[in-house]
Amino acid sequence: MTAVQPGPTTSAPIDAAHWQRRLFALAARHRVPGASLGILRLGAGGRPDELAEAAYGVLNRATGVAATTDSVFQIGSITKVWTATVALQLADEGLLDLDAPLARLLPGLRLAGDAAEQVTMRHLLTHTSGIDGDVFTDTGRGDDCLEKYAALLTEVAQVHPIGATWSYCNSGFALAGYVIERLTGGTWDAALRQRLFAPLGLTRTGTLPEEALLHRAGVGHVTGPDGEPSRAPVWGLPRSMGPAGLINATAADVLAFARLHLTGGLAADGTRLLAADSAAAMADRQADLPDEHTLGDSWGLGWIRFGWDGARLIGHDGNTLGQSAFLRLLPAQGLAVVLLTNGGNTRQCQASRAILV
Known part of the structure; x- marks a missing residue:
C-alpha cells in the first residue's frame, strides 16, 4: 500500500475573487445565512501551497454578526475522519490492532448478543459493526461522558450481523x-488537541x-x-457525540487537516503525524455501500469515497443542528x-457540486 501523492499541476492560480463572487451568488440563491469557503492546492515544483478563502452573510440572523474567513462553524460528521486519523495514529504506534476484538481493550464492554467479542475498530471506522447508529443519549458534560455512553450500548440492538453490510x-x-480515551489515558477531546490540533x-x-x-x-x-x-433552538449536540460530530473549526483549519491526508501524513512543517501506509489505507476501499449513488460509491477508514468525472475523490459531509459542512x-x-x-x-450550495461547477 502506498501513500496518496498529488500529481503535477500546471493550472492557473486560484482566483479568490471569482470564488468570493461564486459563493455570494449561490448562498444568496439558496437562502444560506452564512458560509465560509476554502480551497487548497498543494504547491508543486517547490512552489508554496495556494489557499483561497471566502465568506458570506451572517453567523446569526438574530444578531447580524458578519461571517468572516476566521469564523468557526460546526463541521459535524467530518469529525469522524479526525477520530479515524487518531485511531490510525495509535495503530502506527502499536497500541491498537484494527482487527482485534474490542473486548480485549474494553473487557467490560457489553453489546447485543456476543457482538462485543467480535466487533473491531475496523468495523467501527467503516460503519460495518451493525450497532444501531442513531443513539444520541446525553450522558452529561463530564469527562466520563464517553465511558457512560459505552456502558449504555448494552441496551442497543444490532441492526444487522457484524460485517454483513454497511449502515451509518x-x-x-x-x-x-x-x-x-482508554489507550491515551485522557479524554477524546485532549487526544484531538494533542495529536492533531496542536501539531x-x-x-x-x-x-x-x-x-x-x-x-x-x-x-x-x-x-x-x-x-x-x-x-x-439548540446550539450543539451532547458531548457524548463528540467523536462522531462535535469539532468546530474555520475553513482554513479544516484544509490544514485535509493537507495532512493529501501529503500522505505530513504536517506543513514536514513532521510525520501519520504513517504513509495508514493515510493510504484510510483512502482505500474498505467497505461497499448498499446504495452507491447516495453518499458515495464506497467507504474507507473514516473517508467516504466518490467517483467524479473519472477521478477519485475522498471526503465527508457533516450535519448538526442547523449547520452543514x-x-x-x-x-x-x-x-x-x-x-x-x-x-x-445547503445541498444545493455544496463544494462538490454547485460550488465547483
Missing part, C-alpha cells in the same frame, strides 16, 4: 472515541462550546414554513475544498 453508525464512532497549528479548532465562544462562532438555522431560516479532496491534483454553512438549502 454515529454510535460506533462514539465507541471508537472511548477506545481512544497542525490549528488555533481556531475545538470540540467544546466554550472553545467556540473564544472566536466568531456560527449559529445553526432551521428553515421555517415560509422558507426563511431562523436561529436553531462539506469536504472534498482530489488527491491526484493535490486539491481540497471545504464549505461550511449555518443553514439554508
Whole structure:
C-alpha cells in the first residue's frame, strides 16, 4: 500500500475573487445565512501551497454578526475522519490492532448478543459493526461522558450481523472515541488537541462550546414554513457525540487537516503525524455501500469515497443542528475544498457540486 501523492499541476492560480463572487451568488440563491469557503492546492515544483478563502452573510440572523474567513462553524460528521486519523495514529504506534476484538481493550464492554467479542475498530471506522447508529443519549458534560455512553450500548440492538453490510453508525464512532480515551489515558477531546490540533497549528479548532465562544462562532438555522431560516433552538449536540460530530473549526483549519491526508501524513512543517501506509489505507476501499449513488460509491477508514468525472475523490459531509459542512479532496491534483454553512438549502450550495461547477 502506498501513500496518496498529488500529481503535477500546471493550472492557473486560484482566483479568490471569482470564488468570493461564486459563493455570494449561490448562498444568496439558496437562502444560506452564512458560509465560509476554502480551497487548497498543494504547491508543486517547490512552489508554496495556494489557499483561497471566502465568506458570506451572517453567523446569526438574530444578531447580524458578519461571517468572516476566521469564523468557526460546526463541521459535524467530518469529525469522524479526525477520530479515524487518531485511531490510525495509535495503530502506527502499536497500541491498537484494527482487527482485534474490542473486548480485549474494553473487557467490560457489553453489546447485543456476543457482538462485543467480535466487533473491531475496523468495523467501527467503516460503519460495518451493525450497532444501531442513531443513539444520541446525553450522558452529561463530564469527562466520563464517553465511558457512560459505552456502558449504555448494552441496551442497543444490532441492526444487522457484524460485517454483513454497511449502515451509518454515529454510535460506533462514539465507541471508537472511548477506545481512544482508554489507550491515551485522557479524554477524546485532549487526544484531538494533542495529536492533531496542536501539531497542525490549528488555533481556531475545538470540540467544546466554550472553545467556540473564544472566536466568531456560527449559529445553526432551521428553515421555517415560509422558507426563511431562523436561529436553531439548540446550539450543539451532547458531548457524548463528540467523536462522531462535535469539532468546530474555520475553513482554513479544516484544509490544514485535509493537507495532512493529501501529503500522505505530513504536517506543513514536514513532521510525520501519520504513517504513509495508514493515510493510504484510510483512502482505500474498505467497505461497499448498499446504495452507491447516495453518499458515495464506497467507504474507507473514516473517508467516504466518490467517483467524479473519472477521478477519485475522498471526503465527508457533516450535519448538526442547523449547520452543514462539506469536504472534498482530489488527491491526484493535490486539491481540497471545504464549505461550511449555518443553514439554508445547503445541498444545493455544496463544494462538490454547485460550488465547483
